[in-house]
Amino acid sequence: MRPTTSAEQTKPGVQEYKVPLNANQARVEAARCLFCDDAPCVKACPTSIDVPQFIRKITTGNLWGSARTILQANVLGRSCARVCPVEELCVGDCVLNEDGRAPIQIGRLQRFATDYAFARGWRYAEAGPASGRSVALVGGGPASLAAAHQLRIFGHSCTIYEKRSRLGGLNASGIAPYKMTDEIAMEEVDWVLGIGGIEVRTGIEVGCDISLEELEQDHDAIFIGAGLGADTLLTDLPGSELGGIEGAVDFIERAKSGCVDLRRVKRALVIGGGNTALDAVRLLVRILPPGGDVRLLYRGDAAVMPGYAHELAAARVEGVGMHWHTQPVAFLGEIDEESGQPRIHALRCTRTDDRKRPIPGTEHTLACDLVILAIGQSPAVARIASTPGLEFVGGCLRVDATGATGRPGVFAGGDCVNGGTEVVQAVKEGMRAAVTIDEYLKGVER
Amino acid sequence: MKPDLTANCAGIVSPNPFWLASAPPTNTGEQVMRAFEAGWGGAVWKTLGQPIQNVTSRFGALRHPAARTIGFNNIELITDRSLEVNFREIAAVKKRFPERAVVVSLMFETEAEWKDAIERSIDAGADGLELNFGCPHGMCERGMGSAVGQEPKINERITSWVSALSSIPVIVKLTPNVHDIRPHGLAAQRGGADGVSLINTVKSIIGVDIDRLIPQPIVGDLGTNGGYCGPAVKPIALHMLAALSRDERFHLPLSGIGGISNWRDAVEFLLLGASCVQVCTEVMLHGYRVVEDMLDGLEGYMREHQFYTLEDFVGRAVAACSDWGDLDLNHELVARIDADQCIGCYDCVVACADGGHQCIARAPDGAPRVPQVDEEECVGCNLCEIVCPVPGCITMTAIDNGFAPASWNDHLTHGARLRPKKGSHG
Ligand SMILES: Cc1cc2nc3c(=O)[nH]c(=O)nc-3n(C[C@H](O)[C@H](O)[C@H](O)COP(=O)(O)OP(=O)(O)OC[C@H]3O[C@@H](n4cnc5c(N)ncnc54)[C@H](O)[C@@H]3O)c2cc1C
Ligand SMILES: Cc1cc2nc3c(=O)[nH]c(=O)nc-3n(C[C@H](O)[C@H](O)[C@H](O)COP(=O)(O)O)c2cc1C
Ligand code: SF4
Numbered sequence: 001m002r003p004t005t006s007a008e009q010t011k012p013g014v015q016e017y018k019v020p021l022n023a024n025q026a027r028v029e030a031a032r033c034l035f036c037d038d039a040p041c042v043k044a045c046p047t048s049i050d051v052p053q054f055i056r057k058i059t060t061g062n063l064w065g066s067a068r069t070i071l072q073a074n075v076l077g078r079s080c081a082r083v084c085p086v087e088e089l090c091v092g093d094c095v096l097n098e099d100g101r102a103p104i105q106i107g108r109l110q111r112f113a114t115d116y117a118f119a120r121g122w123r124y125a126e127a128g129p130a131s132g133r134s135v136a137l138v139g140g141g142p143a144s145l146a147a148a149h150q151l152r153i154f155g156h157s158c159t160i161y162e163k164r165s166r167l168g169g170l171n172a173s174g175i176a177p178y179k180m181t182d183e184i185a186m187e188e189v190d191w192v193l194g195i196g197g198i199e200v201r202t203g204i205e206v207g208c209d210i211s212l213e214e215l216e217q218d219h220d221a222i223f224i225g226a227g228l229g230a231d232t233l234l235t236d237l238p239g240s241e242l243g244g245i246e247g248a249v250d251f252i253e254r255a256k257s258g259c260v261d262l263r264r265v266k267r268a269l270v271i272g273g274g275n276t277a278l279d280a281v282r283l284l285v286r287i288l289p290p291g292g293d294v295r296l297l298y299r300g301d302a303a304v305m306p307g308y309a310h311e312l313a314a315a316r317v318e319g320v321g322m323h324w325h326t327q328p329v330a331f332l333g334e335i336d337e338e339s340g341q342p343r344i345h346a347l348r349c350t351r352t353d354d355r356k357r358p359i360p361g362t363e364h365t366l367a368c369d370l371v372i373l374a375i376g377q378s379p380a381v382a383r384i385a386s387t388p389g390l391e392f393v394g395g396c397l398r399v400d401a402t403g404a405t406g407r408p409g410v411f412a413g414g415d416c417v418n419g420g421t422e423v424v425q426a427v428k429e430g431m432r433a434a435v436t437i438d439e440y441l442k443g444v445e446r
Numbered sequence: 447m448k449p450d451l452t453a454n455c456a457g458i459v460s461p462n463p464f465w466l467a468s469a470p471p472t473n474t475g476e477q478v479m480r481a482f483e484a485g486w487g488g489a490v491w492k493t494l495g496q497p498i499q500n501v502t503s504r505f506g507a508l509r510h511p512a513a514r515t516i517g518f519n520n521i522e523l524i525t526d527r528s529l530e531v532n533f534r535e536i537a538a539v540k541k542r543f544p545e546r547a548v549v550v551s552l553m554f555e556t557e558a559e560w561k562d563a564i565e566r567s568i569d570a571g572a573d574g575l576e577l578n579f580g581c582p583h584g585m586c587e588r589g590m591g592s593a594v595g596q597e598p599k600i601n602e603r604i605t606s607w608v609s610a611l612s613s614i615p616v617i618v619k620l621t622p623n624v625h626d627i628r629p630h631g632l633a634a635q636r637g638g639a640d641g642v643s644l645i646n647t648v649k650s651i652i653g654v655d656i657d658r659l660i661p662q663p664i665v666g667d668l669g670t671n672g673g674y675c676g677p678a679v680k681p682i683a684l685h686m687l688a689a690l691s692r693d694e695r696f697h698l699p700l701s702g703i704g705g706i707s708n709w710r711d712a713v714e715f716l717l718l719g720a721s722c723v724q725v726c727t728e729v730m731l732h733g734y735r736v737v738e739d740m741l742d743g744l745e746g747y748m749r750e751h752q753f754y755t756l757e758d759f760v761g762r763a764v765a766a767c768s769d770w771g772d773l774d775l776n777h778e779l780v781a782r783i784d785a786d787q788c789i790g791c792y793d794c795v796v797a798c799a800d801g802g803h804q805c806i807a808r809a810p811d812g813a814p815r816v817p818q819v820d821e822e823e824c825v826g827c828n829l830c831e832i833v834c835p836v837p838g839c840i841t842m843t844a845i846d847n848g849f850a851p852a853s854w855n856d857h858l859t860h861g862a863r864l865r866p867k868k869g870s871h872g
Contacts, residue, residue, distance in 0.1 A: 024837050031512075035732055057739045060708040064746030065739055 014286050017178040018082070018108060026112040030058035033104050034095065041090035041106060046428040047074035051090055055109055067117030068124045070110055075149045075431075076142055078118060078188050079171055080424045081111035082180040085275075087310040089424070118187065127197050128155030133441045136161060136219040138206045138384070141169020142423045143225030143414025145192045146430030147437075154438040158198045159219065163205035167193075169227050170415070171423050173253040176279040178286060182256055207383035216409065220444065221437045224384065224397060224405070224412035225430060228377035228420050234271075239331030244344035248272065248280045248374035255283060262288055264338075265370045269347055271328060272374030273298035273305035278312060280372045281320045295321040295366075297328070299352045325352045329363065331371065344371055381416045395419060403433030404440070411437055449748035450755050451741070453487060455722040456615045456641025456699045458574045460487035460547035463716065463756060464740050467703050467724035468493050468551035468576060468619070471734070473525065475535025479542060484734035485741055488547030490643075490724060491536060493524035493578045494563060495553040495590070500526055506652035506663040508678060517678035518727045519652035521663060521670055523584045524553055529563070533570045540571035549617065553578040553590050557607050564611045574614050577605065577639075580621035580646025582673045592646070595621035598633035605637025615640040617701060620686075622679075623649045627686040628693050635698050642690065643701035643724065645683045647673025676727035680705030684718055691719030691764045707736070709743025716756065717763035775857070776849035776865045779826035779842040781806070781819050787839040790815030794830035794840060802829045803869035821845075825869035 021029060033055040041051040050069050057066035070077040086092070086107040094103030133156045137144040140162035148158040160167065172185040193200070204210055206226070215222055231247020234240055248270070254260050265288055270280045277296060284294045298305055301324040302312060316322070329348050336343035351362035378395075379385070385392035389407025392398070396419045397412045399405050405412055413429030415421070453463035465488035466472050466481055473492045481489060500523055508517030525532060540548050550567040552575055554560045567575060579601055581591030594600050601618065609616050618634035620627060622645035631642050651671050653662045661669030683704025690696050702720030706712055707728040715723045728736050753759045783794070795817045798806040805823035809816050819830075831840040852862035 027837075037733065053735065053738055056736075057743065060710055060739055060743055062709055062739050062743035062746055064749070065742030068742055069738075 014177045014283070020115065021105070021108050021112045023112075026058055026109055029105055030055045030109055032096075033059075036095055040093035040095060041104075044089045044093040045074075046089075046422070046424045047077075047080075047431070049073040049077065049090075049110075051106055054113060055104065055106070058109060058113060063113055063116045064122060066113040067122060070114055071117070071124055074424065074427050075146050075192055076171070076188060076423060076427050077110060078114035078191075079142070079175075079180060079185055080427070081107050081114055082184070083171070083175050084422065084424050085308050085310070088308055118191065123191070123194060125149070125153050125195060127152040127195050130157070131155040131441065133157070133220040134159065134218070135221045135223060135437060135441075136215040138212075138215075138222065138224045139163075139169060139226035139380075139414075139416075140167030140189075140200065140202070141225055141227050141414060141426065142171050143227070143416075143426040143430040143433075144169075144223060145189065146427040147223045147225060147413065147434045148198050148430075149192050149195055150431050150434030151437060152195045152197050154434065156220075156438070156441060160198060160200050161204045161206050161210070161215070162200065162202045163208075165202050167200060167202070169225075170249070173256065174249055174276075175423075176252060176283050177256045178283065207381075212384050212387045212410070220409070220441055222410045223430070223433055223437065224381060224410065224416060225414045225426070226380045226384070227415040227426075229380035229382070230378055231373060232376040232378055233373055234328065234375070237328060237330055239333055239344070242331050242333040242344045243336065243339070243341050244333075244369060245331060245371045245373065248276045248372050249377060251372050252276075252280060252283060255287060260287075262292075262370070265289070265292060267293040267295070267368045268370040268372065269295050269297055269366060269368045270372045270374055271297045272376075273300055273307055274374060274376075275307045275311060277372075277374035278307040278315055280374050281315050282311070282318060284370075284372070285315075285318045285320060293321070294319070295323055297323045297326050297347075297349070297366075299325065299327040299356045301325060323349070323366070325356075326350070327352050327356075327358060328371075329358075332365065343369070345369060347371060377420065379416070399433075402436040403429060404436055409440065409444075411440075447754055449745050449753060451487075451744060451748075453722045453756055454699075455701050455720075456574065456617055458488070458547045458549065458615050458617075458641075458722075460722065461545060462487035462741060462744075463720075463722040464712065464737055465489060465547060465549070465701070465722055465724045466729060466734075467726040468578065469726040469730070470522070471726065471729045473527070475539050478535075478539050478548070481729075481734040481737075482539070482543045482546050485737045486546070486734065488549065488573075488722070489539075490549040490551050490576050491532065491572075493551040493553045493581070494529060494532055495524045495585075496555070496559065497528070498523040498526055498584075501665045503663040503665065506672065508652060508676075515676060515727075515731055517652070517674060518676035518730070519650055519663070519672040519674050520647065521583050521665075521672040524551075524578070524581070529566070533566050536567070536570040536572060540573075547573045549574040549576050551576040551578050551619070552608075553581070553585060555588075555590060560604070560607055561611055564608060568612070568614055572614060574617060574640075575608065575612055576617045576619050576643060577608060578619050578646070579604075580619050580644075582621060582623050582647055582649040583671060592621040592623050592649075595619075595630060595646070596624055598629045601630060602633040602637040605634050605639050609638030609640075617641040617643050619646055619703075620644040621646045622682055622686055622704075627689050628696065631690045631693070631696050631698070635696060639698060641699040641701060643703055644686050644690070645679065645704045647675045648679055648682060650674035675704065676731075677705045677707055677711075680711060680714075684714060687715060687720060688718045688764065688767045691761060692767055709740045709747065712740055712744060713747055713759075714763075716760050718767070719761040719764050721756065721760055771855040771858075772853045774851040774853055776847065776852050778845050778847045778849075778865065779828070780821045780824040780845055781826070781828070781830050782841050782843045783817060783819060783830075784839050784841070785814070785816045787836050788816045789836060789839075791835060792817060793833045793835065797829050797833045802827055804871065805869065806830060823869050823871070 054069040172182045332346040333342040350358040411433040414426035451462040468490040504522045506519040507515045550572045579595035585591035586593040618639045702715030703724040805820040849865045856862035
C-alpha cells in the first residue's frame, strides 16, 4: 500500500513541517491552477515570480522551463519555496480562496520544480562578458548572494566579505529546521557561486577588520547586505546573567547544529510576539524531552502581535501555551546541581494593559528552566553606519527606491535596510540594487 | 550547446516552429504584434476574402468535469474586416518583426479575386500564402473552404492558379472532413503548392441544449454544425499528418495543426513529419503566453535528447508508423500492479471486469486493498493502466513467451507460428 509521503528527517526529533510533493501529487495540484491573467499571486510575490507560468509548465512536464521561470526571477527560489510565509504572500492571494476552494499549494510546487532542477544540476544564467569593474558585498546572506549573482550576469566581478566562517546568513543559521535544513541553504549558496567570478572572503568583519573606505579603494562599488546583529537581551533586568537565558536567533542556530542540551528542560518560556518567537516555540515543542511545556509570553495579545496568524495557529495546535499581556520584570535563579552554576528557575512577571504598560500590583511568578528572548536583533551595521553620507534611522540604513545610499557608489538591501522581513524581500532588494549598481558603473568614468 | 529552434517550412523561415493558426488570435495587427512580443515564431493571418457577416453566439465547448475545455467548436466565418485594413496591418507587422513569419490565409472564388489578393499580400511583405480549403461551415455552403478541399480536382485547379501567380511560398490548408487525406495532399502537390498544412476544423455538433431542444451554439432559435478543434482533435490531426508523411508519392513540407496545447503536443507533430506547427484553440483559451512553455519545453526536450536542430528529429517517428498486419502478434504484455504505489481505488478492477477480460480480482477480505492480476488470463490491453489514477502504479510488462516475432501478414504468407490466445475464458 502507498506509504504517506516520506518526511525528510532534519535533525533527530525534527521532522519537516511541509513535506515534499511527489511527481503525481505535483501534477494533480498543478492542474488545479487556473492560469490567471494579471495574477494576484504574482503581485503578492516580492520577486514577482510568474507563478501561473511555472505551474503550467509542471502540468506539461516541462520542469526545465518551470525551474527557469522561478530561478530567473528569484535566485534563491529553492529556499523561498520552503521558507516563505506563503499564506501571507502568494497562496494567501490565490483567487481560489475567493471561491471557498483550497488555494494552490504554490510553495510546495515551487519546491518540486526547483528540487528537480537542483538534482540535475541545471543552471540558467551565465556570467556576462567581463566589465572590468568590481563590486564589494558586505555580508554573505540572501541579499548579497542575490545581488552578486545578478552583478555577475552583468559582467562585474564580485567579492563577498563575510564576518562568519560561511555564507548563507540567517537563511542558513536562522531558519527553523522544520522549515529547511541548513544543508539545503548551503547547497543553494554553492549553486549561486557556481556562476563563477564571486570571490568569497570569510572571517572578515567590515568596519572592524577592514573599513568601508578601504573597500572603496579596492572596488568600484559597494553593496551592504549585512543583515541584523545579535539578539537583544534584557540586560537591565535583575538576574539576566543567569544560565538558561538565551537569545532566540542564537538558540535556533545552536539547536540546528545539535549544540543545545535540553535533557533537563521541563518548561521553556519564549518572550516576544514576532515570528522569531513563534519559530522558537514551534522548534521547542519539537525538541524538548517528552512532557516538556512550552509557553509564549507577550506584552500584547494575538490581535496586535507582529507574528503571522498562521504561525500562531500552528503553534497553538502543537500545544504551545500563551501568556498574553505579560512582561518579565526579573529572572529568578538557583544553583544548578549538575554544573554548580546559578541557573534560571522562575520568571517574575507583571501583567500589562492594552497599551502594553505594566499594571501595578499584578506581579506573579512563572516556573521555568529555560528562557528564550525573541525581542529583536540589534543593528549589525552600527559601526559602518557612521561613515559620512550613510544615514542610519531607527536601526536601519536609509536607501532610496533604487537601493542607493546617500554615499556615492554605496548601495544596500535586505534586513539591514528593511529592519528584518523575509528572505524573499532580501533577494528582491539585492537584485534591485544590482540593477542600480550596473547603471551606476556604466555612468562612472574610468 | 544551446539547441537551435529555427524552423523552415516550405521555404518560410521562422525563429521557432510555433505559429499562430489562421483564426481569431490573428485577426488584427495589434494582436499579432502582441503575440510576437510573447515569442511566437510566426502567424497565419485570419483568412481574407470577400466581406462576410458573422453570427452570435459563435462558439461551443466540450468540457471535462473539472471545468476544463477539451474540445471547442465554432461557426465563425473568415475575416469580417476590410481587405485594405488587413493589408495595411500586415505590412506594419512585417515591418516591426521582419524575422517572424507572416503568412496570409486566403479564400476567394474567382481567379481575378485570387490574383488581386495575392498581389496585395506580396506587396504587404507576406512570407507566404495559405489557401483555406478547409472551413467546414458557412463558406462551404458558398462553394469555398472545405467544398474545395473535398474535391481534389478543384483543389488542384485553384492551387495551380495561385502557384502560377505567386512569387512567395504557397501552403494549402486541408480539411479533415474527407475519408482519406492522401488524394487531397497529392492534389495540392500536383497544383504546385510548396507545402501543406493540416488540419482545419472537423465538422461537428458540439452539443444540444436539452432544455431548449436546440443544437449548440444557439443563434436565436436555431443551431448548425460547426468546426471542431482543440485537444480532442489532436489524434485525428496526427493520423492525417502521418498518412501524408508515410505516402511515398508525397514530398511536400508539412505544417501540423489541431489540438496543440503545449510543447509535448508540438513534439509529437514534429516527430510525425511537421516542420512547424500552428495553434489556435489553446491561445483562444489561455492567451499568447502559452508559447513560453512551448519554447522552453521544446528546448528542454532537445537538450535531453541531444537534438541540436529541428532537422535532428522532424519525422523521426514516421518509420515506426506501420500497418496492423505488420504488428508482432507474439509480443506479450501483462499488467503488473505496484502494491507500494496502489491506493486501493479498484478502478482497474471494475474496468477489467466490465470492459476488459475479467482478470483483476479484489483483494481477499481483511487483506490490504491491492488488486491481483491473473497474468495467465491478462490480454495486455492496458485498460487498467489507463484508468489507474496513479501514474507508474500499473506497468505493462513484456514477458518472454518463447515465440519468435510473427505478424498476421507473416502468418498468412508463410504460416508463422502464433502464441495461444489468452483471456477467452474457455
Ligand atoms: C529566527 C529567524 C527565523 C527566520 N525565519 C524566516 C522564514 O521562515 N522565512 C523567511 O523568509 N525569513 C525568515 N527570517 C528572515 C530572514 O532570515 C532574513 O530576512 C534574511 O536572511 C535577510 O537576509 P540578509 O542578507 O539581509 O541578512 P542576513 O541573512 O542576516 O545576512 C547578513 C550576513 O552579513 C554578515 N555580516 C553582518 N555584518 C557584517 C560585517 N560588518 N562584515 C561582514 N559580514 C557581516 C552576517 O554574518 C550574515 O551572514 C528569519 C529570521 C530569523 C532571525
Ligand atoms: C473561432 C475559430 C475561427 C477559425 N477561423 C479560421 C479561419 O478563418 N481560417 C482558417 O484557415 N482556419 C480557421 N480556424 C481553424 C484553425 O486555424 C485551426 O485549423 C483549428 O482550430 C485547429 O487547431 P486548434 O486545435 O489549435 O484550434 C478557426 C478556428 C476557430 C476555433
Ligand atoms: S469574449 Fe469578449 S467578445 Fe466574446 S462575448 Fe466575452 S466579452 Fe464579448
